[in-house]
Amino acid sequence: MQALPFSWRGLYWGPNADYPPTPLPGGSNNKTLTAVDYQAGPLSNFYYPTNGTNLNSLRNAGSVTNAGLVGLYHYTTTTNQVPETNSVLDIGRHHVATDAAGNPLDFDGDSLPDWYENRSGSGVYGAGDIADWLNAYTSTNGLNDLQNWELASNVQVNDPMQDIGTDQNTQNETAVLAFGQNVIAIYRDSNQSVPANGQPDCFCSPFWYPATVPQGDGWAVSRDGGVTFTDKGTLPVLSNVVVYVAPNCDGISGYFATTNLGDTADAKLDRDNTSGTVYFVANSQRPSVYYPNGTNQAGRLYVPVWRSTDNGDTIQAPVNVASSMTNQFWDDVMDGAFIVVDNFPGTGQGDVYLSFSWIHRQSGLILCRSTNGALGWQVIQQITNIPTNRIYIAGGNVFMTTNHEVCLGWSLSYTNTFYIARSTDRGQTFYTTNVTHLPPSRIPGSFTRTINAPTNDVFAGGVPSFGVNPANGCLYIAYYNQPPSGTNRPNIYFTQLTNGIDWSDPIQVNVEPGGVATDQWQPAITVKPDGTKLFIAWYDRRDDPTNQSLIRMYGAFANLPITSTNAFTTNFAISTVTFPPVFSGTHTNAGEYDPVYPPSTDPNYVYCVPGWFNGVFSAYMGDYDRAFSDSNYVYYTWGDNRNTTTNHGVTRNQADVRFIRLSWRH
Numbered sequence: 001m002q003a004l005p006f007s008w009r010g011l012y013w014g015p016n017a018d019y020p021p022t023p024l025p026g027g028s029n030n031k032t033l034t035a036v037d038y039q040a041g042p043l044s045n046f047y048y049p050t051n052g053t054n055l056n057s058l059r060n061a062g063s064v065t066n067a068g069l070v071g072l073y074h075y076t077t078t079t080n081q082v083p084e085t086n087s088v089l090d091i092g093r094h095h096v097a098t099d100a101a102g103n104p105l106d107f108d109g110d111s112l113p114d115w116y117e118n119r120s121g122s123g124v125y126g127a128g129d130i131a132d133w134l135n136a137y138t139s140t141n142g143l144n145d146l147q148n149w150e151l152a153s154n155v156q157v158n159d160p161m162q163d164i165g166t167d168q169n170t171q172n173e174t175a176v177l178a179f180g181q182n183v184i185a186i187y188r189d190s191n192q193s194v195p196a197n198g199q200p201d202c203f204c205s206p207f208w209y210p211a212t213v214p215q216g217d218g219w220a221v222s223r224d225g226g227v228t229f230t231d232k233g234t235l236p237v238l239s240n241v242v243v244y245v246a247p248n249c250d251g252i253s254g255y256f257a258t259t260n261l262g263d264t265a266d267a268k269l270d271r272d273n274t275s276g277t278v279y280f281v282a283n284s285q286r287p288s289v290y291y292p293n294g295t296n297q298a299g300r301l302y303v304p305v306w307r308s309t310d311n312g313d314t315i316q317a318p319v320n321v322a323s324s325m326t327n328q329f330w331d332d333v334m335d336g337a338f339i340v341v342d343n344f345p346g347t348g349q350g351d352v353y354l355s356f357s358w359i360h361r362q363s364g365l366i367l368c369r370s371t372n373g374a375l376g377w378q379v380i381q382q383i384t385n386i387p388t389n390r391i392y393i394a395g396g397n398v399f400m401t402t403n404h405e406v407c408l409g410w411s412l413s414y415t416n417t418f419y420i421a422r423s424t425d426r427g428q429t430f431y432t433t434n435v436t437h438l439p440p441s442r443i444p445g446s447f448t449r450t451i452n453a454p455t456n457d458v459f460a461g462g463v464p465s466f467g468v469n470p471a472n473g474c475l476y477i478a479y480y481n482q483p484p485s486g487t488n489r490p491n492i493y494f495t496q497l498t499n500g501i502d503w504s505d506p507i508q509v510n511v512e513p514g515g516v517a518t519d520q521w522q523p524a525i526t527v528k529p530d531g532t533k534l535f536i537a538w539y540d541r542r543d544d545p546t547n548q549s550l551i552r553m554y555g556a557f558a559n560l561p562i563t564s565t566n567a568f569t570t571n572f573a574i575s576t577v578t579f580p581p582v583f584s585g586t587h588t589n590a591g592e593y594d595p596v597y598p599p600s601t602d603p604n605y606v607y608c609v610p611g612w613f614n615g616v617f618s619a620y621m622g623d624y625d626r627a628f629s630d631s632n633y634v635y636y637t638w639g640d641n642r643n644t645t646t647n648h649g650v651t652r653n654q655a656d657v658r659f660i661r662l663s664w665r666h
Helices: 145-151
Strands: 006-009 092-096 171-179 182-192 215-222 230-234 238-245 255-261 268-271 278-281 304-308 333-341 352-359 364-370 378-384 393-400 406-412 418-423 431-435 465-468 475-481 491-497 520-527 533-540 552-559 633-640 644-647 650-653 656-663
Touching (some): 182 268, 352 393, 364 406, 393 465, 475 520, 475 533, 520 633
Antiparallel strands (some): 393 406, 406 418, 465 475
16 A cells, blocks of 8 residues: 655745744745635645635745646645645645545546556546546556556565575466455466375386475465565475386386375365365375275275465465375275365355266266365265276366356367256255356467477476356356467467356457467456356467467456357556566476476486386476456456576576456446
């Protein structure tokens, strides 16, 4: 918050601050007062009355004939709050003119005060001004002056000092939430992580086992609405547990070891708006199995959830959501957890739901519920793959619609059908609906670093983003896809489910200036709580159509319901600069990449890249970013690669987390 300015003009008090004031030597137009009859006003007790022969005589008495010439157009000296404008300058202390509620005047109603927009104080829009104080829409990007001002600052969320002197300096794959002036962001963070999500690699020779437990996710908090953030470090580990280590890949000739279990990626969060508890989830290190009762007992799947009861200042030790689930194999994995809190009033308020993929020989999608603040959990739904028919669950997540209805949504590979398992009794019973007409996928497998990059120097483009209208339960998906014909450069598309039966025809969200096709990917969507508006943001290469390399974040608003293909005709830039993609790809020299995500041809390892994934994360800049909104603002974080780091004599760009808070479109 910026203090409102005031100004003294044209009044001289004597050298000893005596009263009456000493006249200026040789002055011919001195004003002598017999008393000072100050009036109380909204900003001080030093306003002039509008009548009388004392302080009132200083009004319109200065030698400057136009107050705007000395920057006081929007200021006043009187309790009636009439600004000077271009009148003869009053002598004495000036305050910013306010309205009846004591707020600075805002002629154009854009929530930026007149004095702030017109920094010259002249009353005339010109060089150095923030915007035109007479026009709420100075720009042509469809945003008002306040929104453009908000976008002028991309706040860094993670602490840059923790990235100095290390190649492990990647932060991306972000999620955010806000309440009051509190903002909490969570993200993938390589500072204290290890390659391959911590999974030992029995195919390496010699056998590779991580030297440290991965702590691959971080979080940060803001107490001033996102103006500044405090990096809080990494999530707590599950301490002192028994795991099985299989150097020969057979699961038979291995050994047990006591260690800790960490986390690696896919971090998300939600909040109980009544209790104030914030819940965090992330992928566990791999395998996601431990043996809580010793080596001769059955193992348990590990799906961590963390709690914070002090608005994100601290996070408690993890609770295992799957503590009742016996693993199928020694190398089972959990992936892609989602968490949501039932914040609707009434029975069920405060219930916490968590879904995740259980990856083993016959993988599936699991939904769990807690009714005691995430301290205890039960499995309430399980969807299993049918691998013999080549039918596999392609992602899935839990979400709330309206009136305590909890839903588990997923699609199947090689089909265009979306499934929703719905429950209106807190997960006791479910009924499944099949929603058809998903658009056929033409998603490119990857994006090249530049238009001339080698075909194996590529990165992945992330996953679709899912949104729910809290007011009516309508569902929305934003995704990237190649257009039906012509270019193979993908666009951002939007489709909606408003009738519970089938998805609408897709609408293109991004605009292509001059009709030039460029790459767009990894959208994030959020819906205003009253259900009247939505916001979508994404990664975009329109600012570099020649090289198809540099990235800039773009966004769009739309009013709901959406009934026209022109709903997203106005796009606006979110990031203040462009930046290159950051991933290892074919960069194999020391200092050219983050060793937590090494290239598959890493020269530091003679036999193989450490970890079961064998370098697959070399092609990742994060799978998603998740936006959040309340009644006043959109909150959005993203992986931003503008900063550089120098190590091993090599300077390269690194990934950080950036943030904006943006007012909803009027």
